[in-house]
Amino acid sequence: MNKLCFLVLISSLSTTSALAGHFDGHVDVKVGPLSPRALSGQKVFNQKCGSCHGQNGGGTLNGPPLIHDIYNPGHHNDSSFSRAVTQGVQQHHWPYGNMPTQPDIGFSDMIGIVSFVRELQKQNGIVKREHRM
């Protein structure tokens, strides 16, 4: 890579992170009664995902809310959650930047997290809508 190319890369990276720090897609999430599986998912989620996706998935300045219509099960099915965790996510829906892989989430944590997010989505009026492209 030549020097000019490197400079352009660095300046576009810093513009992206400056924007990322200011976007706020936060939503207020209602939390009703949860199943035991979702309760265990809630604990892991708030610990490992909450710094970006917010406590109970309401979003922060670092990452989007998952209790959001974009993530209804017809648009992002359950396997998109395990894909996000094992492979990370390239920025595409939001201006927050990429999601890094989450290597300490095991299979049972994953099942709990998905139950937790789906139960909260339902409680917050997010229903399955088929995705048409």
Ligand code: HEC
């Ligand atoms: C360092 C911040 C960060 C952490 C920690 C994080 N995420 Fe993300 N995640 C993001 C960002 C940013 C996006 C949105 C990317 C976009 O669409 O622009 C995202 C997107 C997602 C998506 C949508 C995937 C898709 O196909 O569009 C899922 C599901 C997800 N995250 C789950 C999780 C789970 C579960 C955890 C915890 C185990 C977690 N994330 C931890 C930043 C983070």
